[in-house]
Amino acid sequence: MKIFKLLKTLSETPGPSGFERRIADQISQIWEPFVDKITTDRVGSVFAVKSGSGTEPRPQLLLAAHMDEIGLMVTEVVNRDAYGFLRVTNVGGVDIRHLYSQPVVVHGRRDIHGVLASLPARMLPSERRNGPFGFEDLVVDPGLPMEILQELVDIGDFISFRQPLRKLMGKNVTGKALDNRASVAAVIICLEELQDRNHEWDIVAAATAQEETRLLGAYTGAFLQEPDAAVAIDVTFAKGAGLSEQGHPELNSGPGLDIGPNVHPGMYKALKSAAEAIEMDVSVGTHTRGSGTDAFGIQVARSGVPTGLVSIPLRYMHTMVETVNTKDVERTGRLLAEFITRLDSAFLTDIVKEMMEEED
């Protein structure tokens, strides 16, 4: 599968948290040839099952990549004389510092293009002149008369950002929603690779909903699917403009494996072994409380799920110029496939046994 084309489709399809239908349909379409069954649940997550070859009852691995992106929502339709404008609020952790002048799509009765705008700082009340433009001052300007806008847009309509995926030097690409469509792409590459390889376990690929707002799909999806183990795939901060400290990976340095309270040590070890087996470079990331990913929610479903976390290095998170290296995306997919093929009937007992074994 052509990686740029895949990422472009995934990046450019709208799907802000709570309004994932279009990206859900897109992902289902792409998954279809690679899986046995596709279902959805009450909160909008999509699940696809690919059966393994082991004897029944087979254990099940959940592969979770959230499909939602950050966006905005209409809070009011206002006018200045004949023209209509939209006041908005954020859906998910939008980086408010970069909103001014960003192009958007308003998903009203039909899709409407517009741009985020504000009066110049000197024309704002003095208490708001010095910071970034916030939602009190930003409006979406769709360039339409109020009477037309009113018919097309309601309070509560979703807004996604509008940016085509672009190529930079090397195999770097930049655009919106690579958090977390890059991971969705990695899962697709994994499923594609598994077409030609044997795996004992059942795989449930999950495109989870509303991760950006409250890890909703992680909690509810893991409860619903009751997996025996899970791997969450998300993005992590790569070195770039404004970020050069140790502890963050470079772009094109391969997938990141996370260690921390959300990750079962046995899962981390198994992912690491899989990387070694295919001589793939990986970086190690750490978290001390929450990982800020679906792993946090999956881990505590029902009686608990052994969970791992794989991350794709990404620059400028939560902006419209998120940047990843396509080789990292492909590597992540291949790593997941390798990990999956190595899962056997002893895996679960082994990782529990290890938790009781003395360190050498």
Place this chain on the structure above:
Amino acid sequence: MNTLLKQLVETHGPSGFEDQIRDLILSEIEPFADTISVDSMGNLIATKKGQGDGFKIMIAAHMDEIGLMVSHISKEGFLRFTNIGGVSPLILTGNRVQFANGTLGVVYCEGKMFPKEVQPLEKYYIDVGAASKDDCPVQVGDAASFKREFVAQGDRLTSKSMDDRIGCYVAIETLKRLKNTPHDVYFVFSVQEEVGTRGAQAAANGILPDIGIAVDVTATGDLPESRILAVDLGAGPAIKVKDKGMIAHRDLVRAMRSCAEKEEIPYQLEVFEFGSTDARSIQISGPGSAAGCISIPCRYVHSQSETVDAKDVENAVKLLLSLLSGKIDL
């Protein structure tokens, strides 16, 4: 409306101590429910069985109200306290509270009678008229609610605890009037919403509904210099699209709007950035549910003079009835 409502709002029931309000609601709904139970957290759950072929729907209206809990009694018999739920110091000075055993108190701030700046909660105390610590009719751990009477001026109804006794009223009325429904409806009069939607979480984990709908108050944006959201008092119940804790299910919002439009019930759409409801807990329980909320527009939320419009309340009942009486397309 007003007789029942007066009883509901004036009854004592801060989060965690909802016995009195639960008893009141129980006596009101008993003749109308198919089953009634109280769970281990104190949620009051009344069911109406459906004709089948519908969803399992949980309606949540919280019984609890914000209040104060005694944390210390001074030698002179003055009570220091901590907050139960969101209590701003701005609503304390000179106001009155009531305890479960009927004791009344006056809340005031230490030091200057009229300080220039707002003081934090720690500087406040309750005077129950005790002469000393030993003479005090309440003890550490006792919970107080505010004491303020219900008043009605035309359609404008003002009282403490419209949040969320007005939601309880809507749920009670809906339960009473609901005749035919395809759905199995669980009316949950929940506890401990004000301290983190805790009752609803437990109830939902037990019920595991397909659909969860909270009935609660929301603020209005029609006050001087204060357009915090595009909802006005008297313009109809609000169908919540998003608040701080949850994004409502798109199809449920659509279904509510269709019902309102079909029955010609006025309504507003709500995006509220500053609070949340029981719906957020119901949404994330178990395998998840389609969540939504019908809000009663309310001025001066979390003060002792919460104000709603009777027309909005009646229209909320109509809307909820309409929704529950027919099929819902998800």
Place this chain on the structure above:
Amino acid sequence: MNELLKKLTEASGVSSAEKEVRILIRDLIAEHVDEWHVDAMGNLIALKSGTGAVDLRVMIDAHMDEVGLMVTNVDSSGLLRFDTVGGIDDRTLLGKVVQVGPQKITGVIGARPIHLLKANQRTSVVKCESMRIDIGAKNKTSAMGKVNIGDLANFITEYEELGPTAIGKAFDNRAGCAALIEILRGEPYPFDIIAAFTVQEEVGLRGAQVAAYGIKPDAAFVLESTPAYDLPTDQDISPNVVLGKGPAVYVMDRVTIQDPRLVSHIMRTAEKNEIPFQIRQPGGGSTNTAVIQAVHGGVPAATIAVPGRHAHTPNMMINLEDYTNFVKLTEATLHSVTPQLINRSI
């Protein structure tokens, strides 16, 4: 779709690096003018001879340049430090896409992710010095193969029409250039028109000054785009100009009192021809009239502008009917200029 506006707004031409726009405009006008040349600063100057009926030399100025960025350094990781060229608010820059240098290398403007800032830093405006243009280069050597210190970068925006309005970059002042091109393509005027597509307006009204000196006009009109501040507000203040009420006539800005005789002529022309117009708020801002008015003992000068929202950002907006009326008003004004209008006899 207005192809002229599309072509012009999508072309690159940051102040001091206007070549691409200059060549584009030359290609669009060459057949319609009697002669053209490029002066030492890069201004494109073209003569459209009149019918000879009136003895006047009238200069029409439209600046070709747009605001943008200049690469000031390439650091060891291959990221580009930059500075703004022309007045751009730092708030405009973060998270935008640019193209750098003659090779048009795509780059994005990034900074430290908000999640990794301390709480009190999150509410500060990110300064230009803290941002970098990221072209995806591995390191400095790799980057220097594609871009150089001194390269200019402009925003990338695709022109699109939204109904009554259009979005694009650089309506300031490609809209003015478009109008001037339409005038050059039209019927001859009673007198000679010398069109000056000038450079470096955004960095100090530089090009127009030398163009005017070389042209030695009797009168001059400047075609511009002026900011519309017609977004919703509670304050009762004038918004400079608004979209949809027609082209704007300057009376006074920070550096010029537009020639009152020309100003009233423009307004009378508008009224006579039933072309809607608005009076631009007096006070701030500047146009090339400031430098034209003082050459060779003085030149009467005035500005006509098309209102543009979100000036000096990647996504400006104009009303397409305003643009049409802008062209109409300029044409009608020119057709009725007479020497008597600007005569200063005692």
